Amino acid sequence: MTENRPELWIDADACPVRDEVFRVAERLSLVVHVVSNGARGIRLPAADWIRRVIVPEGPDAADDWIAEHIRRHDVCITADIPLAARCLQREARALAPNGRVWTTDNIGSALAGREVARHLREIGATTRGPAPMGGADRSRFLSALEAEVQSAIRAATAPVIRLWRPLED
Numbered sequence: 001m002t003e004n005r006p007e008l009w010i011d012a013d014a015c016p017v018r019d020e021v022f023r024v025a026e027r028l029s030l031v032v033h034v035v036s037n038g039a040r041g042i043r044l045p046a047a048d049w050i051r052r053v054i055v056p057e058g059p060d061a062a063d064d065w066i067a068e069h070i071r072r073h074d075v076c077i078t079a080d081i082p083l084a085a086r087c088l089q090r091e092a093r094a095l096a097p098n099g100r101v102w103t104t105d106n107i108g109s110a111l112a113g114r115e116v117a118r119h120l121r122e123i124g125a126t127t128r129g130p131a132p133m134g135g136a137d138r139s140r141f142l143s144a145l146e147a148e149v150q151s152a153i154r155a156a157t158a159p160v161i162r163l164w165r166p167l168e169d
Contacts, residue, residue, distance in 0.1 A: 006152035011078035073156040099140030
């Protein structure tokens with residue numbers, strides 16, 4: 001595993017697609033960081049490329065840790081829209097467990113929709129939660145993960161081309 005290869009970050013406390021991430025990471029020799037609040041009994045395969053990160057209990061502790069450590073071209077797997085936005089700000093990629101790719105083009109409307117839903121809940125309106133994961137969701141996730149990871153690998157390993165040359169003294 002090389003320094004310029006992207007790494008995968010799992011917001012693990014409620015992630016239903018960890019096994020899928022592990023299969024892709026193992027095949028492509030990528031490091032996976034599994035970040036969670038407390039031990040919570042998350043079972044992980046024994047592999048040197050899987051890094052368990054346990055953060056202290058507290059609101060957004062895992063999100064904060066990921067947002068502080070993720071690098072450009074890395075890929076974060078999260079259902080948390082604000083965390084996805086923070087990853088995009090760091091020039092990383094973000095992918096929801098249902099296969100939705102978060103981009104700078106769609107994250108703003110997702111954040112706005114989340115805020116509207118929060119407001120509706122505050123005033124007592126009934127809102128629906130996320131739909132349960134199905135086979136089509138897992139297939140869509142795997143396809144999106146493969147595409148995002150391959151794109152990240154290409155971007156992270158692309159040579160830097162200078163379009164100018166410094167003036168010589």
